[in-house]
Amino acid sequence: MREYKDYHKSIMVNEVLDYLITVEDGIYVDCTAGEGGHSKAIYEKCNGKARVISVDVDYEVLGIAEKRLKELSYKIDFFKAPYQEIDIVLAGLGVKKVNGFFMDLGVSTFQLKGVGRGFTFMKDEPLDMRMDLEADKTAHYVVNEYSEQELSKIIFEYGEEFRFSRKIAKRIVQARPLNTTFELVEAIKSAFPYSEIRKRKRHFATKTFQAIRIEVNGEFNNIKTALNKFGNYLEVGGRVVVLSFHSLEDKIIKTFFKNDERFNLLTKKPLIPSEEEIKNNPRARSTKLRAAEKK
Structure with a gap:
């Protein structure tokens, strides 16, 4: 343990x-x-x-x-x-x-601070995000196998990232393969103008990580x-x-x-x-x- x-x-x-x-x-x-x-x-x-x-x-x-x-x-x-x-x-x-x-x-x-779970963008870890470690679907699968349209949909709906969901999905697909949380963060970051990142109260990756976690765990x-x-x-x-x-x-x-x-x-x-x-x-x-x- x-x-x-x-x-x-x-x-x-x-x-x-x-x-x-x-x-x-x-x-x-x-x-x-x-x-x-x-x-x-x-x-x-x-x-x-x-x-x-x-x-x-x-x-x-x-x-x-x-x-x-x-x-x-x-x-x-x-x-x-x-x-x-x-x-x-x-x-x-x-x-x-x-x-x-x-x-x-x-x-x-x-789950956020235990090593290796991949729930947080604050540490560089494998893309996992499973609450049930015996489940098949991981964040790695969602990020690397979902279509651009599917990614955009879950980021928009589950992350409520209304303005930038399409661009984030596009940048994720362009950056594939993505294996770690920091690689995903960099792909997300590239979708935002610097002015948007500066004015946000919460980390720019928060909504996308949330959306992927919700999708992974149904x-x-x-x-x-x-x-x-x-x-x-x-x-x-x-x-x-x-x-x-x-x-x-x-x-x-x-x-x-x-x-x-x-x-x-x-x-x-x-x-x-x-x-x-x-x-x-x-x-x-x-x-x-x-x-x-x-x-």
């Missing part, structure tokens, strides 16, 4: 718990265990009376969670699985109903699949709480809950972190929380 020192700071913990926990002795599923922060908070909020099922598709980050929470292993069940297959996990456990599902759709600190389709399955397992009055970090993710979540007759949307407007939390944890700045209750 690779180690690193900067553990992930769980976001909006109090708000998550306020919406998620309805009964202390319930069953709660943390579908994106990450490094275990929210799972531990759920357990503690329920005074040790709840059963927590903690799932993550990334076996490396799940290993960190298990190690950090080993003293709670008798109360928290850890499983390596994608959240869109939560029905398989629950069936294997013989669990028919649960009281709450939680999803944190962000990339963990380990994130948007997986969210819809998971939300639909949650409705089949929730007790009446049970809750779903989701933290999203992308406007399109938030739109998917809001639309699903508004249109699915099994749910009441509890958050007409998404909750956002406090100014103090953002100050203490800048990664929280784009977070939106949505919650819904099973009718």
